[in-house]
Amino acid sequence: MNCKYTKNPVAVEAFQMTLERRWDNSDWPPWLNEAWQMDAGSVGAVWVDPYDPTGTSLICGTQESLMGIDFGDYIIQGVDGLSVCKPDIFDAAYTSLEVS
Numbered sequence: 001m002n003c004k005y006t007k008n009p010v011a012v013e014a015f016q017m018t019l020e021r022r023w024d025n026s027d028w029p030p031w032l033n034e035a036w037q038m039d040a041g042s043v044g045a046v047w048v049d050p051y052d053p054t055g056t057s058l059i060c061g062t063q064e065s066l067m068g069i070d071f072g073d074y075i076i077q078g079v080d081g082l083s084v085c086k087p088d089i090f091d092a093a094y095t096s097l098e099v100s
Contacts, residue, residue: 011097013077014090017069022056031077035060044081060084 015021015032025033038045042061049057049068058069060082067084069075074090076083085093 010079012079012094014074014085014094016074016087017058017071019056019071022058022071029077032075035075035082041066046075046082 013029013031015029021027025036028036032046035044035046038047038061040047040050040059043063045061046069047059047061048055049059060067060069060075062083063080069084070086072087074085074087076085076090
């Protein structure tokens with residue numbers, strides 16, 4: 001019985017959210033702008049945390065749950081929709097692809 005597996009390489013798009021990028025969405029990718037336009041609470045949507053009086057904190061609706069987005073976190077557009085990943089985990093799990 002085989003108990004060892006490797007994860008299939010899958011290309012994803014990712015965007016690192018920073019405080020500056022929170023307030024200036026000029027370099028947001030199209031898929032993130034689309035997520036911003038969706039209804040709050042929807043799977044695949046990104047919206048402002050209604051409990052944050054500063055309007056700074058963001059939330060992402062993923063397939064599994066609602067996830068807070070901290071500055072430095074990566075928002076990933078993968079095969080199953082959006083997810084959020086901490087920078088240290090992202091750096092360990094993903095390798096940048098050269099885009100020509």
